[in-house]
Amino acid sequence: MITLALVGDVMLGRLVNQRLKTMSADEVWGDVLPQFAAADLRIGNLECALTEHRPQWERTRKVFHFRAAPSAVRVLRAAHIDAVSLANNHTLDFEEQGLLDTITHLDKAGIRHAGAGHNLETATATALIPVKGQQVALIAVTDNEPAFAASATTPGTHYLPVSTDGETLDYVEGLIRRARDEGADLVVFSNHWGPNMVNRPSALFRRFAHAVIERGADVYYGHSAHLFQGVEIHRGKPILYSTGDFVDDYAVDPWLHNDWSFLFQVGMEGGLLRRLVLYPVLLTVAHVRRAEPPERPLICKRMRELSAELGTMLHEEHGILSWQAGSISVPA
Template sequence: MTLRLGLTGDVMLGRLVDEQQLARVPGAVWGDMLDRLQTLDGLCINLECCLSARGQQWRRTRRTFHFRATPDWAVPALEAAGVDCCALANNHVLDYEEPALLDTLDELDDAGIPHAGAGRTESAALEPAFFPVGDRTVAVVSLTDNTPEYAATATTPGTAYVEIDVDDAETRRTVETALGQARSRDPDLLIVSLHWGPNMETEPPEAFQQFAHWLVDDGVDVIHGHSAHVFQGVEVYDGRPILYDTGDFVDDYAVDPSRRNDRSFLFELSLTPSGSPAELRLYPTEIADFAVHEASDEAASWSRERMRSLSEPFGTAFDRAGEALVCALGG
């Protein structure tokens, strides 16, 4: 039986999304994508906000934006979509300081939603998340190179922070520690979710490509990138998908008219009986009314063409299946 695992870019449920959702049912934030999300056998997102009604805005260093969602609707919304794992290593999980981060961890724990990338200490932040997809086990390691002041320490809460540099001894030690913990339970699929790089960049730098290749060479099955707010090209390296950036899935951000950060995809992996990725399907999405929707014909056409163009330098070619782009993997 083929199992399907969905991956999304940034899910930011604060600010205007939060305001709108206080007057809507929790599942409304997923728009007409809700049915598709619910049919997946697994779903992993980057949660780009904290879940809390506590805390004060981070002022220790300059921060322009602060994202916080009301747990009373946000947690039921995650449950409604069938979210199985939240990557938390990003530059917003501490926007309302430690109390809100700790609430986020507790809210997800109480809901039984595994998470990785942030914790009460550095060792906790590096702990992988595990969740089942059918009868297979998926492990997720979540890391970020954003906002070093949010990094967890041996005694303080924060994120799993690394420099994206394969030659940096501290980075290699940190990543190997996290991967070793993930492998300790012999998962069928190992994902590294990376919140890396600056905003609005349409191509990954050479250092990111080297880092992704190093991870695959070290046994990682899927690279799940995000942070740029716009999707980047897909590379298939040694049969493993490298999603350099999955863009934005839902938020309230201003839209760049050329880079179109309101457009992206639901990235769907089909898994072999052994749990390896066999096929990648990209379903076009767009954000409107502070919710995610299936892309309009015009938006879908634009996104498919742009993804093909951005992926071509990596030697990645896509076929078309209905509204989706399809790419065979190594299996």
């Protein structure tokens, strides 16, 4: 069995970048480092540019621009992050140069990446990660910021609008088939998609995620909403509609609670989900930690209810949620 640790948005800019001047990289991850260490592979969505380039993207209107010093890559290394998605709405916040610098610093740190590149060919390329004698493929797309999309000759992101039309799904199937041809034993499909601050996927998003699994992906790994959403098991494979935030400096909505999240441990064997463990966490500026009462039961309750709506019954024990192959999961 291969165990993946998947987390949502990791934003190392603004106040996080400032805090890193006086705190160690380990401090950012608090007491969740053992959960990272227990996994065979660790993946996150890097929600900022790693660059000293200061001119901001101004070709289209953007409210927020996220940039961290290149030295912030040490935070990713502290958690032994193996790969990141760059297909999101912040990788070009500091123009194409910011993206190219990010790629350079990740490459130097030995962290694989997918979803953005020097041109369309590299932006759409699969990241292959060797794990326990197998190859795990990371495919990363986003429906955010169409102006950031790579072209045949310009840097940018792997842009893919969410649609269940035949052309889009054939394109997705082609991406997955290419990953298999390149040697992938397990395919993780990452998508930075949809609107912010929603805790349920739309009917279209559910149909699209189902179709991606049916076209050959093994794990659907979503993010962007800034809130966690329920998990679904479709044809024996996990769909994580939104993994929420994980490291940031964001203002907290007192009702929606974007400071509540999870570290998702996904155990896959033979292309099927064998075990899913969800560790509830609480986020503060530049810091994540395991949730404790009084927040922990509330976080778990929300996830259990959202997942039950999708037909997934999660078991709670000692403040940790889990699903085991053979447990009840009914069609929603």
